[in-house]
Amino acid sequence: MRHISFRSRSLAGLGLILSAHAAAMPAHGADVLDPIIVTTATRTAVTADETLAPVTIITREDIERTPAVDVADLLNTHANIDVARNGGFGQPVSTFIRGANSSHTLVLVDGVRINPGTIGLAALQNIDPAHVERIEVVRGPRSALYGSDAIGGGINVITREPPEGGRWEASAGAGNHGARSGRASVGGAQGPWRGGVSVSHFEADGYPVVSDAETDHGHRNTSFNAHAGVDLGAWDVDLNHWQAEGRTEYWSFGDLSQDFLDRVTALTGRYGTHGPSSGRLRVTYHRSRIDQNDENFLGDLDHAHTTRTGVEWQHDHAIAPNQLLTLGIGWEREEVNALSFGTRIDERNHVRSGFVQHDLEAGPHRVIGALRVTDHDAFGSRTTGNLDYGYRLSSRWRLTAGAGTAYRAPDNTDRFGFGGNPDLRPETSRSVEAGVRFQPAPGTRWRAVVFENRIRDLIIFDGTRMENVERARITGLEVSVDHRAGPWRSRAELLWQTPRNETRDERLPRRARERAAFTLAYDQGRSDYQAQVVAVGGRKDSSFSDETLSGYGLLNLSAGHRLSGIWMLRGTVENLLDRDYETAAGYPARGRFVMLTLSAGGGL
Template identity: 40%
Template sequence: MAWPTSPETGLCSLDFAVESSAIDGARGRAPLGVLSNMKMFKLPRRNGAAVVVPAVCAALLSVLPWSPASAADPDAPPTLLDTVVVTATGQPTALGDVLAPVQIITRDQIELAQAGDLAELLRFFAGVELGRNGGPGQVTSVFIRGGESNHTLVLVDGVRVNPATSGGAALQNIAPESIERIEVVKGPRATLYGSDAIGGVINVITRGSAAADGSSVGGTLRGGSFGTIAGAARGRYNGERLSATLQAEHEKVDGFPALKGFDDDTGYQRDSVNADARYQLGAATLGARWWDARGDVEYYGFDADFNRAVVSQQYRNQTGALDVTLPLGERVSSTLQATRTLDRIDQKQSDDRVETRRHALDAALVYALDAHRISTGLNLAREDVEALNFGTAIDQRRDIVALRAQDEWQAGRHRAVIGGSLTDYEGFGGRVDGSLDYGYDWRDGTRLLASAGTGFRAPDATDRFGFGGNPDLDPEKARNYELGVQQRLGAHQRADLRVFRSDVDDLINTLCDADFNCTSVNVDRYRNTGVELSYQLTLQQWSAYLSGIHQDPEDRATGDTLLRRARRSAALKLSRRMGRYQAGVDVLASGARQDFGGVRLGGYTLLNLTAGAELTRRCSLQLRVENLFDKDYETADTYRQPERSYYATLRYAY
């Protein structure tokens, strides 16, 4: 097999997988002044009613061309298995050769979804569960396969955006208009990405990094319910040696009363810019990328007298990267990349603030041999954190050194990806992680899978030096085991079945005595076992993604089911093109779960409808109805989710 030795991009078709997750609570990016690292409450072990995809979805699926023969239409687009995936191995790999569970969201689906942020794009995939404190711009947590929100690593063009303080990445601040595709890889990936990659990795690949050939300009106008108005402009130049992309986006949402018992809206505003440039200098490729999102968000916090009130904060999220890729012969390539990340929040009603600055340098070598592709790398990073929260100040710096090596091997019917890493974190010392993904092509179209891997989350600055902080904390540790089978049905269909178990130990929790003297300690542990089944079809006219999951996320100390996790869920994404027109349906059915304080959150089924038309060769109109049946539901106790809503998007490209 010939291994590519330089990054490649391609228009990714929708990948199909399901995911399970379990946590001890939802520690999202809580507004400053709100303690988010809390002791979890117990959830009784009860099985809710089975979640099924509604009959309307089954009827739609009955007209799909299921047989392999129909999928082999010679007029169909490039095959599903030709899709190039980067995140699973850190190198460009055809989807047909990927052993890890991978899910891809394509640009076509992003446009059809008309979502306001990254979190909305992820919600209609069973097992990728969200906890959201209301509507647009509000605190959003995503949970993947046994991880808390800070157990999911989020990358923008491969650059880490998770803050070095409590909570996960700010998914709500990433605009879909800037995204070409999203790759979600499940399970621990510490050997490639280090800390936080316990539940999985979400890699947002911007449009500048994966653009098609040719120069172009374009614009988008979007409007709809809750006073939503958004616009974006984009230009791309593609010359013989130089290619460059620049895009700017603005969105403003008046919002709605997100907290029960209050009538005040919580608004949101975002301005974002992303730019990308590539220059071919002889055999070398020079690259530069920049993404910046900033704005204001209102939310229900606390006033000076600790009464519930609408307060606001300013935020800024930013990544930048400079890189050079240079072939060192026919079989060896090298990459050197320097990156910078900024995550900042400033309260408007107080002096409270939090800021993470991360500078990193990454060097990599890739050796492409006949049966092996061996990659090695060195990463040097420095994290600076400055924060002030209720009078507790943090001003800390730590250095991180990581060495990694990976071998992708193929011989006959056997495939394997073996990886290892050694990471040294200032503050708790060294950490060794390993992973093994193995596949056996049992017969034509059928592959048997087995994998094992470890991961960790390093104690962040809030854990160590914030309220109740403890500098002597150990990292949270994870182990994952998985068996599976992949079945190809022709060139454009694929089914994937996975059985997994995830164990996480030494979870960091804050314990308080009767006098409210608190200390962060490593005390908790959980296990999640489950089965996930997925099916994917990608043809010229049809696209379908069907997924379901059954899981048992368990607190190993008490035997109780963990918070904000549905034991069963199912999702369907179905669309069809009809000449100049396109129509689609999204369905998510989720079982009941329990939240803090013993509150039970009921199950729900959501149905979204989409339609689009090419008005002219350069202009198109898309319409979307969210929550068609006006379901009243919550993903976090007392916080409303949007009612039935309507959106329209006008696109122009030249």
């Protein structure tokens, strides 16, 4: 295999090059980075610039210009998120935010938790970017607002709503590895009513997902997204539904396949949207199913099913123009039914929670504090909190600091699967950070954050059963630069971290010590071009072996051209240099992947 080794010196050099590039770009005083409204960091609508917690935003423009076939591909183009994939299209992925375990990442679709109640890893590989409006990644603990899992951070995938006014869109694409895609959508509004629907299909013949396999392993995914709403005056009501369904082939001592279904439905009623007090009442439903199509050696067809229903109420009250008080309560019921190699799981859990958040701004100071109490059937009551502080030195400089606690309730596989332990305690963490933000010009932003996260009661398999025996300490530095000048836009991100298992005195597996990402885009209106560079350092593959995964570098390209008023042609290339690399030992990543897509859209 051809490998590239990246070390801290090379990434630091890359950072200097990117900084020089941003400084060398022509300055245009009228060019500004558009304000983006985010909701995940505080559960209230604020601009990304005003959010004290570090947030990464992947916009619709970013999505369209990235050669990604799922959300995991999109995340991997950013330096502050580690992504490990077991092979090719549709294979399971793990995401690591700030060096925490993959099970310490909370994943939401339109604010609804999709982490299953079995293995805890959300199926990001099943989310088609065609249905995504933007992705908000909050780095750092957020259990104070969302409860379990958000030790490293949270990922909120926000689906596309119908465009204002009547409009239709359609696209079709094809690429190597037998890849083909298609999408059609329509949306509109009439009086107080609005709605739209979108359907997409992606399919690939694939390639051998493990080094020892000789046959290709394919994947297909049919996704559906629908929104409907009505303005009733005092209330505004929305019904959202997203689902993905398909089949993935893989290899495990032979060629196998499994069917999957992921579904999220939410009915939301909002009130008081134009007054000092506002809120929402929401009913949610999540369904995750994995069904094996081939019998195991016991003659069983394994499966893993999670059904989760919930009700939540949130109320925001502006105490004064510079103070916002947020209150919330929630109830959730989770049902899990699974069978894995003769071990059956059939569990039901109820979770009740309440939280309060106070957002205060006084002169150059801003303080956001949140506290949550979560009552879980199996683990009793847990209290978590966050405190974020910002101080504006001037119109260009801002200092930030934050501290928080978080926890993760063991999933049902930890407790009742093979080697399960019903007496497991939740994993807990304490995190601190400090940062600086600098805006030398309207079109340029610099950000840097140092952080430390200490995790206790890490759950491991000790050879006979699952136990809370380990501790971890993760320290790091995140740096990012965004710059816009005329038709040019660039973004550079750097991450240095030391994710260590303190109990074993070793680095946590599959987390790089250094990562870098750079994007350069040029948009002249009718045509646009983009280049991305991703560099990842070496990582240890597993706590159970000494194998090390070599560092790698990727070059991705995208070019789009508007053929006419409604037609758009786009070509994307992932891994242009066709580098061989792995993010999990024995599972080769995709080589060069080329897609050509023709799309059209217009008014009804």
